[in-house]
Amino acid sequence: MFLVISTLIVGGIRGGDFKKSTRPINLLDANRHVKNIVHADIVLNTPFAIIRTLKSNSFIKTKYEGITSQLILEKIQPIKQYHNNPPTRSNIVVMILESNGREYYGAFNKKSNIVDFKSYTPFLDSLSQHSMIYTNAYTNGRQSIHGMSSILAGIPSFKDAFTSSPFPKQKIESLVSTLESEGYRTSFFHGAANGSMGFLGFSNILGIDKYYGRTEFNDDSEFDGFWGIWDEPFLQFMKNTLDKEKAPFFSTIFTVSSHEPYNIPAKYKSKMPKGDIPIHKCIAYTDYSLKRFFTEAKKSPWFNNTIFVLVADHGNSTFYSEYRRPIERFAIPIIVYKPGSEYVGVDEDLAQQIDIYPTILDMIGYQKPFRSWGRSLLDKKSSSPFVINSTGSLYQFSRGNYICIFDGTKSLGFYDKNDKALANNLISSRNKEMNDLELSCKAFIQDYMERVVDQKLTTK
Numbered sequence: 001m002f003l004v005i006s007t008l009i010v011g012g013i014r015g016g017d018f019k020k021s022t023r024p025i026n027l028l029d030a031n032r033h034v035k036n037i038v039h040a041d042i043v044l045n046t047p048f049a050i051i052r053t054l055k056s057n058s059f060i061k062t063k064y065e066g067i068t069s070q071l072i073l074e075k076i077q078p079i080k081q082y083h084n085n086p087p088t089r090s091n092i093v094v095m096i097l098e099s100n101g102r103e104y105y106g107a108f109n110k111k112s113n114i115v116d117f118k119s120y121t122p123f124l125d126s127l128s129q130h131s132m133i134y135t136n137a138y139t140n141g142r143q144s145i146h147g148m149s150s151i152l153a154g155i156p157s158f159k160d161a162f163t164s165s166p167f168p169k170q171k172i173e174s175l176v177s178t179l180e181s182e183g184y185r186t187s188f189f190h191g192a193a194n195g196s197m198g199f200l201g202f203s204n205i206l207g208i209d210k211y212y213g214r215t216e217f218n219d220d221s222e223f224d225g226f227w228g229i230w231d232e233p234f235l236q237f238m239k240n241t242l243d244k245e246k247a248p249f250f251s252t253i254f255t256v257s258s259h260e261p262y263n264i265p266a267k268y269k270s271k272m273p274k275g276d277i278p279i280h281k282c283i284a285y286t287d288y289s290l291k292r293f294f295t296e297a298k299k300s301p302w303f304n305n306t307i308f309v310l311v312a313d314h315g316n317s318t319f320y321s322e323y324r325r326p327i328e329r330f331a332i333p334i335i336v337y338k339p340g341s342e343y344v345g346v347d348e349d350l351a352q353q354i355d356i357y358p359t360i361l362d363m364i365g366y367q368k369p370f371r372s373w374g375r376s377l378l379d380k381k382s383s384s385p386f387v388i389n390s391t392g393s394l395y396q397f398s399r400g401n402y403i404c405i406f407d408g409t410k411s412l413g414f415y416d417k418n419d420k421a422l423a424n425n426l427i428s429s430r431n432k433e434m435n436d437l438e439l440s441c442k443a444f445i446q447d448y449m450e451r452v453v454d455q456k457l458t459t460k
Contacts, residue, residue: 058159061454067439071439072446076443079371089182089364091302092248095253095309095311101331102331103331106121106125108133120283123290124310124333124335132346133346135348138327141156141157147353148197152206152252154358155354156390172206185245186251187249187250188208189212189213189234190211194216199254212238217237231257235255235289235293239297255289303339309359312332322420327398343363350398352388354374404438
């Protein structure tokens with residue numbers, strides 16, 4: 001009886017089964033079962049809440065010497081407002097590509113020193129020729145749920161996921177809220193079991209109108225047997241669903257097929273390149289699935305008035321040694337495509353996931369103030385390009401000529417911006433730019449922790 005009960009407890013903790021497609025439930029999952037997020041506390045119980053937050057709360061307000069509110073406004077500019085473009089009502093489609101590190105893309109490695117480089121993304125390489133691509137872009141987290149909060153809400157995750165902390169159940173200004181205020185309908189697509197990875201719970205917190213998962217797809221003949229619905233049929237399901245949507249709409253899809261155990265449909269095994277590591281064939285399959293989506297979407301009336309943003313949630317298995325370097329482990333592609341637009345080219349400035357939120361608002365001419373730690377990638381005047389992320393124990397802050405490694409209290413090292421391996425520590429030769437970099441890093445962390453803990457993730 002003890003063994004049976006223990007097994008059932010483990011199944012319950014994992015959310016009802018023993019597959020990797022679901023994760024141990026946390027506070028975020030309470031939001032799956034309510035329409036109003038303030039009711040989530042009724043679903044939760046005190047022992048569960050204590051257990052889930054006992055050792056996972058790294059969100060503590062920090063006050064650094066010399067970091068004032070005025071300095072934060074100058075260095076971090078947490079409230080943005082743009083007047084660069086006239087207001088438009090373009091549809092928005094954000095495609096978050098599972099584990100699609102930058103190293104798989106030919107268009108993003110033209111200037112790399114990799115000998116005999118092989119691309120596994122022929123379609124996206126082709127699309128990049130008609131898009132604005134950011135070849136020096138990085139993630140703001142290490143896991144899929146980190147990517148969702150960074151991209152859609154501009155909230156990075158450092159030691160712990162923001163969504164797994166005690167603080168996500170609050171009013172959050174995001175792409176969802178700002179676009180809905182402009183009359184957009186919003187939706188989120190993920191082919192895994194509904195609620196997998198905490199996506200459904202966080203979707204409800206953000207206020208997304210409609211969530212489409214494996215349940216709504218309603219055809220398990222296309223189930224991969226492990227994670228969810230294969231990318232090709234699920235992307236077609238998304239396209240068909242958007243055909244029925246009233247414009248303007250904002251829709252996000254999170255793909256699933258480029259995830260371990262790295263399987264692809266049997267009918268494509270002989271058609272996709274095997275590659276050097278298991279994930280390569282999956283990257284190629286997702287690329288083909290996207291080609292099929294765009295081929296069909298071009299026939300839809302909404303296509304030509306849509307901004308497409310394609311970005312990875314995080315990197316993953318690496319084959320080339322260049323992408324095993326500490327900084328490059330966070331390297332991802334960012335592609336912004338607008339059919340018929342003159343917005344085409346290669347931008348080599350630093351970019352990051354949290355920049356997507358303000359970039360989209362800038363593109364559509366959203367002119368109200370909004371809360372964002374990122375910057376519009378279109379705006380070259382208001383702020384300097386930078387990237388911040390975390391190894392789980394150390395912050396990495398890049399801007400200008402240097403990379404700063406910060407432990408939360410002090411800087412442990414400064415490195416040349418091209419020293420992605422962090423091989424030559426320059427801290428013994430600190431200069432004014434390095435000191436300013438550390439100051440900006442502290443200002444970002446202080447403002448981030450204060451806004452998260454004090455529930456100030458809006459402009460008000």
